[in-house]
Amino acid sequence: MSSPTRKVTMIDIAHEAGVSKSTVSLVLQGSELVKDDTRDxxxxxxxxxxxxYNRGAANLRRKTSEVLGMVINDLTNPFFAEIAVGIERALQTAGFIPLLANTGEDPSRQARVMQAMREHGAAGFLFCPAIGTDEGFAHEIMSWRLPIVTVMRRIPGVDFRSVAPDNVGGARLATEHLIGLGHRRIAFLGGRPGMVVMEDRCQGYQAALxxxxxxxxxxxxxxxxPNRDGGLAGVGALLSIADPPTAVLCFNDAVAFGALHGLWERGLQAGRDLAVVGFDDIANAxxxxxxxxxVAVSCRTLGERAAHLLLSELxxxxxxxxxxxxxxxxxASSGPPGQDRYRPNT
Amino acid sequence: MSSPTRKVTMIDIAHEAGVSKSTVSLVLQGSELVKDDTRDxxxxxxxxxxxxYNRGAANLRRKTSEVLGMVINDLTNPFFAEIAVGIERALQTAGFIPLLANTGEDPSRQARVMQAMREHGAAGFLFCPAIGTDEGFAHEIMSWRLPIVTVMRRIPGVDFRSVAPDNVGGARLATEHLIGLGHRRIAFLGGRPGMVVMEDRCQGYQAALxxxxxxxxxxxxxxxxPNRDGGLAGVGALLSIADPPTAVLCFNDAVAFGALHGLWERGLQAGRDLAVVGFDDIANAxxxxxxxxxVAVSCRTLGERAAHLLLSELxxxxxxxxxxxxxxxxxASSGPPGQDRYRPNT
DNA sequence: CCTTCAATTTGGAACGTTCCAAATTTTTCG
DNA sequence: CGAAAAATTTGGAACGTTCCAAATTGAAGG
Structure with a gap:
């Protein structure tokens, strides 16, 4: 039992049960062909x-696999962690299993690890691209001719299926909310141009204006x-311009948290002195x-949809x-514009 | 190029380069035996x-694999997400790659997915056990005779290697801090007996007292x-007992957040009206x-150590x-005991 | 009992590697 | 130059499956 006994294979089972390995194989695959008695x-x-069961061997012969690559830019970010959980859940119930990579927004790590996953027989990819992902790389992986679904961040110029929240619509919604409260000078804070998500959200904001x-x-x-520090710095910048805004739509919740903090540091209060709106509705919001x-995004669902999309492609x-x-x-962080405290210069 | 051409194998390479497949294999393995010219x-x-390179095929023949199972109880918890990231990082630089499972604290999911990973050829496991993991299951996986390292939560009764922060020492440290501030009635809030981590932390607290x-x-x-809701409820319970504590050590930061919130709801302030101390130092703290x-725990490092431990075992x-x-x-959440506001009955 | 047809079962050749023992080539040196 | 030694290269048998075509068994019908 605890001896260094050779691994048990289908052939051993065949022997033990007095049938051929082919029959064992059929049983393993749940075939209807085999007699109940034999199956038992x-x-x-x-x-x-x-x-x-040695799936590696099976996959070698069968030329398929139930292993998928899951490549996440930043698992440390609760938003993406939630997406990852959604993906994993959906895959697991479908009998698939993900190889995991956290790229930490590093395109070269990303390239290395996706290559490794390919060598390990990943049949497809769930892919949240790192920020600097270039089109060259996108074409490279496209040439692999494996199904790939991008999550959150689509890559311009290649036609992978993609899953993302309605960034444009959400930003529009949020901005309309602020306008409805009576705000006229509304800022947009955080993100970098070149980030597709930022561009979409900014576009929705502009459309509403x-x-x-x-x-x-x-x-x-x-x-x-696009993080708390950015929000902290940005809100300072906004408050110090000549004609400061009365409301700010933040690129995401992390930025909004930083903005809240910046206000607090100045003795100001979000909602009363400056209306602050975030995006994502992460747990802490x-x-x-x-x-x-x-703006609430159901990231768990997003992950599940991504997984299902990939499975369909497969x-x-x-x-x-x-x-x-x-x-x-x-x-409470968004209220109507007030006249009293929010202008440093009155 | 885009034709449904058969996958390229070592044999094709051998042909193309005018050598035998064995030589190609040697090159692939970085052997010193092959002449530079040939290698090129x-x-x-x-x-x-x-x-x-088809690692599946290689592993079949070689009877090893660079695939490891990473089984996490709750990726949604930033603490464990950080651990996962640490693990993944260390594995990646060592040329290994993890299969991921998020068990969501569900022992039956955990059992299913670990079995699946075994079938997929996982050579070992990094394991953050789900809360109800029983000893029977622990013995089951022990019988697999694969290296397994438990992370954070060790399992009593089996001798897997384990990695965890110094829970006892940390709780002692925190309690001593509170005692040093002058507190005499110090509560411990959150967790359930049966959770090893809770027992350790509670033990450190008691030792300091x-x-x-x-x-x-x-x-x-x-x-x-052991979450925000628990902290919220618990702080209410603590404040309403006859002789309330002046300080509370929380099982973890999430519980402490709930406690902070509970105080705020009552118009009280942590630090002045009740000293609150957490555990873990997650990003939001x-x-x-x-x-x-x-109490700060370097979870990234913890993950890396776990990975290295498993690799050593391998x-x-x-x-x-x-x-x-x-x-x-x-x-600021921990100050000396005051005499003024923290007693509802004065 | 023989035939026919359906229901089961089965050998053996893949799948793409590694690894061993043996073969071949190259180098060294008396 | 020839032999011995060293450096390279190589066939072929695994590894544990699947899948096909073919073989065997069982049931039904005459």
């Missing part, structure tokens, strides 16, 4: 000998790192002081992109 | 034909879910209001458990 005998033998007949002041669009108004079914619904969640 | 020819051929000659009031140990005093090297260092980070 084979299953019993497997049990007795402690058989472990335009639809309301409000001027688009380029000075109100502040580029910043409900628990800041004040709680954050934000089956060769026709597929289309998926744009996830968004929903505005109004909390 | 082979590499060139690979390049020309677009060869992809005992060392300071303070009585151990069992009424000051409040079991609760520095950004609560007030910022949270907590190489058959002698190994031992790793207990990660902890460090007390004092922020």
């Amino acid at each position: 005998r084979v299953l019993a033998a497997m049990d007795r000998l402690g058989y472990v 335009a639809a309301a007949g409000l001027p688009a002041d380029p000075g109100l669009i502040v580029e910043e790192r 409900a628990h800041t002081t004040p709680p954050l108004t934000t 089956r060769g079914e026709p597929t289309g992109d998926h744009i996830g619904e968004v929903r505005l969640v109004v909390r | 020819r082979v590499l060139a051929a690979m390049d020309r034909l677009g060869y992809v 005992a060392a300071a000659g303070l009585p151990a009031d069992p009424g000051l140990i409040v079991e609760e879910r 520095a950004h609560t209001t007030p910022p949270l005093t907590t 190489r058959g090297e002698p190994t031992g458990d790793h207990i990660g260092e902890v460090r007390l980070v004092v922020r």
